Amino acid sequence: xxxxxxxxxxxxxxxxxxxxxxIDSWQLLTSGxxxxxxxxxxxxxxxxxxxxxxxxxxFIGRVKWLEKxxxxxxxxxxxxxxxxxxxxxxxxxxxxxxxxxxGLNNLGFFSQIMDFIRHYPDVWQAVIAVLIFVTIVTxxxxxxxxxxxxxxxxxxxxxxxxAILMAFGHQLKLGGDFHNNLFVFYWYALYFLAFGQLIxxxxxxxxxxxxxxxxxxDHVVEENAGALSCYIKGRNxxxxxxxxxxxxxxxxxxxxxxxxxxxxxxxxxxxxxxIRLTIKPLGDFTSTLKDNVKVGDKILLDGPHGVFxxxxxxxNKLLFxxxxxxxxxxxxILEEALLAGRExxxxxxxxxxxxxxxxxxxxxxxxxxxxxxHYILSEKISSVFEHGNxxxxxxxxxxxxxxxxxxxxxxPVPMMKAIRRQLTELGLPKKLIHFEKFSLG
Ligand SMILES: Cc1cc2nc3c(=O)[nH]c(=O)nc-3n(C[C@H](O)[C@H](O)[C@H](O)COP(=O)(O)OP(=O)(O)OC[C@H]3O[C@@H](n4cnc5c(N)ncnc54)[C@H](O)[C@@H]3O)c2cc1C
Numbered sequence: 334x335x336x337x338x339x340x341x342x343x344x345x346x347x348x349x350x351x352x353x354x355x356i357d358s359w360q361l362l363t364s365g366x367x368x369x370x371x372x373x374x375x376x377x378x379x380x381x382x383x384x385x386x387x388x389x390x391x392f393i394g395r396v397k398w399l400e401k402x403x404x405x406x407x408x409x410x411x412x413x414x415x416x417x418x419x420x421x422x423x424x425x426x427x428x429x430x431x432x433x434x435x436g437l438n439n440l441g442f443f444s445q446i447m448d449f450i451r452h453y454p455d456v457w458q459a460v461i462a463v464l465i466f467v468t469i470v471t472x473x474x475x476x477x478x479x480x481x482x483x484x485x486x487x488x489x490x491x492x493x494x495x496a497i498l499m500a501f502g503h504q505l506k507l508g509g510d511f512h513n514n515l516f517v518f519y520w521y522a523l524y525f526l527a528f529g530q531l532i533x534x535x536x537x538x539x540x541x542x543x544x545x546x547x548x549x550x551d552h553v554v555e556e557n558a559g560a561l562s563c564y565i566k567g568r569n570x571x572x573x574x575x576x577x578x579x580x581x582x583x584x585x586x587x588x589x590x591x592x593x594x595x596x597x598x599x600x601x602x603x604x605x606x607x608i609r610l611t612i613k614p615l616g617d618f619t620s621t622l623k624d625n626v627k628v629g630d631k632i633l634l635d636g637p638h639g640v641f642x643x644x645x646x647x648x649n650k651l652l653f654x655x656x657x658x659x660x661x662x663x664x665x666i667l668e669e670a671l672l673a674g675r676e677x678x679x680x681x682x683x684x685x686x687x688x689x690x691x692x693x694x695x696x697x698x699x700x701x702x703x704x705x706x707h708y709i710l711s712e713k714i715s716s717v718f719e720h721g722n723x724x725x726x727x728x729x730x731x732x733x734x735x736x737x738x739x740x741x742x743x744x745p746v747p748m749m750k751a752i753r754r755q756l757t758e759l760g761l762p763k764k765l766i767h768f769e770k771f772s773l774g
Contacts, residue, residue: 339402343388346523350380353516357509368436375429376509382422383504386466386497387527388415394531395538395582395638404640409773413473420470423463455502462500465492482617484593539582539635546573548632550585551607553623558688560613560658561623562600565632571605576644577665578741578769579637581610586631593618594635596773598662598743600691608634611690613658641741641769643669648739648765652732653679654723654752656744660690662769663743671702678705678732682723682744685712707731723748725755736760742768 354377362373391399392412400408435445449456469490472478478486504511504520511517542548546567554562567573577599584594595618601609614620643666651670655663660681670677683689689708699706709719709727719727728735740756742749749768756766 336402339399343391343399346384347381349519350384351377353513353519354380354510356513356516368433371429371433371436372509375426375433378422378429379426379504379508380510382419382426383500384523385415385419385422386493386500387523389419389493390497390527390531394527395534395635396530397534400638401640405638406770406773416470416473420466423466427459427463453503454506456507458499459503462496465496465499469493469496484617535635539633542573543631543633546570548634550626550628550630550632552628553626555623556611556690557692558613558657558683558690560611560690562609562611563626565608565610565634566606570607575599575602575604575608575637576642577602577669578642578662579639580641580662580769581608581637582635583610584633584635585626586633587626589625590618590622594633595619596638596771598639598641598665598769599637600661600664601668602665611658611661611664613690615658639769641743641767642666643673643675645767646670646675646739646741648737650676650734650738651678652728652735652738652740653677654682654740654742654744655679656682656723656748657684657688658690659742659744659749659769659771661743663741664691664694666741667704668698671698671704676704678707678738680707680709680723680727680731682709682711682748685710686715686718705731723752725759728752728755729759739765740767742766743771746770746772 358373358376361369364370389412392408392415395405403411431442431445431449434440434449435442438445438448440448446460450460469492472481472486472489501524505517511520546569548565548567551564551566553564556562580596580598582594582596584591597610597612599608600611601607612619612622614622639662641662653663653667663679667677667679679695681689681695686692686708692708695706698704707719707727709721709723711720711722714720719731721727732738735756736759738761740761742752744752749770753763753766753768757763
């Protein structure tokens with residue numbers, strides 16, 4: 334029901350926009366004259382383009398009421414695909430207007446473009462905005478994005494805000510549907526709602542939390558596989574509500590690192606005491622973290638985010654499956670589950686024994702709670718550990734009561750894909766498989 338309401342709160346604007354559009358444009362649409370019909374269509378495409386672009390801000394704005402229902406990873410996927418629809422409308426709007434006005438003015442395609450730019454207010458800004466949108470959506474196509482460094486892609490993406498502002502002027506000055514004052518008011522409200530929520534959740538909330546809690550790096554512990562556990566403390570930490578399994582978007586406020594932020598899962602949590610994030614060296618930021626952070630560094634925390642949490646499980650019996658650093662959220666959920674008396678089994682895949690993060694902690698947890706703990710190593714054959722990848726055979730053998738369980742899965746994307754497929758082949762419904770991807774979008 335809450336999910337439905339959240340979607341309704343966004344979708345409701347489509348009929349409202351259509352309602353205001355038809356007041357002035359229905360006559361044009363049904364006039365029987367091609368150019369006027371095209372103008373009416375161009376107008377609705379323009380309005381929808383703005384609606385889709387503003388929805389982009391909501392999907393990526395870490396908006397709490399939406400994120401709580403769907404999780405940031407799903408919202409990032411929506412953001413990705415919504416961007417393509419936005420671009421379709423963004424392109425269709427000027428294209429139809431150029432054809433229609435070109436027809437009415439007896440001008441060719443390019444002459445009509447020049448006529449718009451020379452004689453209509455704020456159109457040149459809108460043209461630049463379109464070029465920015467086209468560039469950004471093109472850069473977001475998977476095979477192009479793969480070749481771009483994340484930071485480059487991210488900073489170019491920020492130009493979207495410039496484009497949105499540049500496109501605004503021509504809407505109210507030229508838009509044929511804005512004769513109605515109520516519509517003008519509604520249009521401003523729409524922008525206010527989108528930007529207001531983005532600014533509130535994405536920028537002001539982390540700053541406010543920093544002001545309240547003064548987060549800082551208390552100490553670091555080196556784990557296996559070169560991973561670094563960062564223990565974060567702060568003032569009145571018991572008032573900062575965090576749920577095991579969630580993640581934080583972290584910015585270390587020192588000279589080297591302040592300009593970038595990265596998401597990391599909560600691998601350990603003691604209410605009121607500390608939050609632990611465990612970071613494995615994989616790229617530029619994570620590989621140099623050890624040299625760039627020092628105890629006492631202030632930290633800006635955006636979050637907690639995510640719905641990879643114990644509360645989602647309806648069944649008492651749980652199966653946790655982790656691969657490599659994917660153990661981080663599972664480590665904290667597992668402990669919460671065991672303390673709550675839930676029955677759990679963990680299958681934990683790694684290349685070799687040296688790569689098993691939290692091995693001592695997990696062994697200790699097993700002593701205290703007697704849960705099923707199976708290390709599965711792909712590289713080394715040993716009599717102590719299972720050998721190979723986590724697959725159907727191992728799951729059915731090590732977890733014969735799979736169908737009575739609900740699964741939490743986190744690891745490299747190819748591994749997660751393969752295991753999700755195999756779990757469904759073993760008869761587990763998809764809705765009982767919860768997973769966390771270590772990439773947004
Ligand atoms: C929800 C979530 C939870 C995560 N939890 C952990 C964890 O507990 N421990 C851990 O070691 N890693 C975790 N990660 C992965 C971690 O965020 C990336 O490994 C890290 O950001 C890579 O940065 P880099 O500069 O070192 O590597 P790069 O080589 O620059 O990036 C590698 C990949 O990481 C992703 N990435 C890079 N920077 C960012 C960013 N600022 N925001 C989002 N994605 C980015 C991109 O997909 C990129 O292709 C998590 C990721 C997500 C999305």
